[in-house]
Amino acid sequence: MLLVRKGDRVLQRFLQAQIxxxxxxxxxxxxxxxxxxxxxxxxxxxxxxxxxxNNAQQLWQEKRQLITGAQxxxxxxxxxxxxxxxxxxxxxxxxxxxxAELEWAPHSQLLVSYxxxxxxxxxxxxxxxxxxxxxxxxxxxxxxxxxxxVDYADVGDMENDPFxxxxxxxxxxxxxxxxxxxxxxxSLGAQHKDHDHDHAH
Numbered sequence: 001m002l003l004v005r006k007g008d009r010v011l012q013r014f015l016q017a018q019i020x021x022x023x024x025x026x027x028x029x030x031x032x033x034x035x036x037x038x039x040x041x042x043x044x045x046x047x048x049x050x051x052x053x054n055n056a057q058q059l060w061q062e063k064r065q066l067i068t069g070a071q072x073x074x075x076x077x078x079x080x081x082x083x084x085x086x087x088x089x090x091x092x093x094x095x096x097x098x099x100a101e102l103e104w105a106p107h108s109q110l111l112v113s114y115x116x117x118x119x120x121x122x123x124x125x126x127x128x129x130x131x132x133x134x135x136x137x138x139x140x141x142x143x144x145x146x147x148x149x150v151d152y153a154d155v156g157d158m159e160n161d162p163f164x165x166x167x168x169x170x171x172x173x174x175x176x177x178x179x180x181x182x183x184x185x186x187s188l189g190a191q192h193k194d195h196d197h198d199h200a201h
Contacts (some may be wrong), residue, residue, distance in 0.1 A: 003066070004140045009065045011140060015036075018045050020144055023063045042163050043149035050152060066111050066125060067102070075102060088112065131191050 004011035013020040018038040025031045030048040037043070051059075061068040075091035082088050082105060091102040097119050103112040114125040150164070 002140070004137050005064055006137050006141065010060075010142065011144070012063065014142070021063075022141070022144060023060070025060055029056055029060075031056055031063075033147060034144075036147055036149075037163075040163050041147045043144070044152055045149045046152045065109055067114060072104065073103065075100065191196045 002011070002013040002015065004013070008025040010023045010025075011020060012023070020036040020038060022034045022036065023031055024033075026048060030051075030053050032048040033045050035047045052159055058068045058070060073089060075093040077088045078092050078192055080087070080089050085105075087106050089104045091100075091104065094101045098117065100114070100116045102114050104110075105112050108130065110127070110130070111125060112127045129169045138194060150161075157162075
């Protein structure tokens with residue numbers, strides 16, 4: 001997974017599934033996504049009204065930081081070491097047969113590692129690299145914005161479009177999708193956070 005952040009835009013690119021989601025935060029705090037299909041070089045644009053905005057701030061934090069402030073606040077701080085860019089905080093959380101461990105970088109507001117275990121199931125995020133390269137960020141964003149998009153509200157009037165027909169058959173055109181997919185492009189659900197994580201900021 002590649003995470004790109006620039007101001008009011010956040011890009012999550014799922015490399016195996018060849019799917020990219022660009023999230024835009026409007027001035028009023030509402031957010032809206034555009035989902036791009038890299039193999040087809042096409043995109044589906046959603047409006048803010050098509051996204052549940054009741055918890056817009058938490059949703060924005062989830063997209064930008066991969067974990068919300070509320071989730072982090074619910075954890076127990078184990079250690080706080082280093083300074084500036086090298087400062088790291090370690091958290092732990094446990095209830096019943098579920099537990100989680102988090103290493104957090106406060107300076108960049110980014111998780112370094114996140115391990116979640118629920119019974120016999122296990123998910124993990126691990127930061128592989130972290131870059132501060134404005135040119136790389138702009139290139140990633142501009143490349144996607146060259147793809148033609150269609151508004152989600154117009155999909156029903158474009159049944160003859162082979163691309164849209166394929167996306168509907170594969171179940172991609174659904175509200176509230178988690179954004180996590182396996183190698184076949186199948187949705188994994190909100191808790192299946194098992195992707196390596198690259199970051200360009």
